[in-house]
Amino acid sequence: MGIINKQLIAPLQICSRAAKLLVSWEEIMKKYECPCGYVYDPAEGDHTQGIAPGTAFEDLPADWTCPQCQAEKDIFTEVD
Numbered sequence: 328m329g330i331i332n333k334q335l336i337a338p339l340q341i342c343s344r345a346a347k348l349l350v351s352w353e354e355i356m357k358k359y360e361c362p363c364g365y366v367y368d369p370a371e372g373d374h375t376q377g378i379a380p381g382t383a384f385e386d387l388p389a390d391w392t393c394p395q396c397q398a399e400k401d402i403f404t405e406v407d
C-alpha cells in the first residue's frame with residue numbers, strides 16, 4: 328500500500344510545486360506604472376539605473392526612482 332500511495336502522490340506534489348512556481352513567476356513579471364506614464368517591465372529591467380532584466384518590481388532597490396520623473400516606488404501602481 329505504501330508504495331502505491333507514493334506513486335500516486337508524487338506526481339501531484341510535483342504538479343503543485345510547478346503551479347506555485349508559475350504563480351510566483353507571474354508575480355515577478357508584473358508591470359508597474361508611474362503616474363507620469365512610465366511602465367516598469369521586469370522583463371526589461373531598467374538599464375538607466377543598472378537594473379538587470381528579470382528583476383521584480385518588489386526587488387528594486389529602495390532608492391530606485393522612475394527614470395522619467397524621479398518619482399518613488401511607492402506611487403507606482405500595478406498594471407493589469
Ligand SMILES: [Zn+2]
Nearest residue numbers: 361363393396
Ligand atoms: Zn514617472
